[in-house]
Amino acid sequence: MQVPLYQAKAEFFRMLGHPVRIRVLELLQNGPVPVRDLLDEIEIEPSSLSQQLAVLRRSGIVVSIREGSTVSYALAGGDVAELLRAARRILTELLVGQSELLAELRQADVRPALTQGSASRTS
Template sequence: MQVPLYQVKAEFFRMLGHPVRIRVLELLQHGPVPVRDLLADIDIEPSSLSQQLAVLRRSGIVVSVREGSTVRYALAGGDVAELLRAARRILTELLAGQSELLAELRQTDAPVPPVPAVSSAPRVPSVPRSGQG
């Protein structure tokens, strides 16, 4: 049974859904980076970075190249960098829309009428006491 394309896409985006993985991909956009530089740029334990790099490697998004005792990571293709740029454009548009709404709310001069207080206690009718009068 073949897996539907939408499910494969969802798995792909789930794989990207980790802040460290996104940060690694951002750092690799400009070319190969040694692991020691990734560690310097990302505040994370070496073992955690290694786990996240392994996920990216298994998915085929990044490749590793050993040069002597140095291991460098690079994007497997330029499409991932384009995906990150597209995400940045989308987020910029979304946040711009929110800031426009916030500016509009701040410009509104009409005061907001107060909301009447609602008592949670049941209202008991007053009963006149006998002998008063």
């Protein structure tokens, strides 16, 4: 039985739904990174990083590269980097909209205070 495309997409986004995995993918955007450098950047326990890298590797999003005793990870394809850039653009737009709404709310809070202040002075 074939999984519907929308369900496969949901599984894909669920797999991405961990902050460490997202951070790893961000760090891999510019090319392969040794595990020791990932550990330095992310500052988590080696076992936790290993677990998250395994999830990414099983999903086919990253590949491991062994050079001697050094293991590095790299993105399996450029589409993931583009997805992360798209997510950044979307979040930026959302945050700009939220900051505009927050500014409007703050102005609305100031107006009644100004009205009350001038009303109490005229009484």
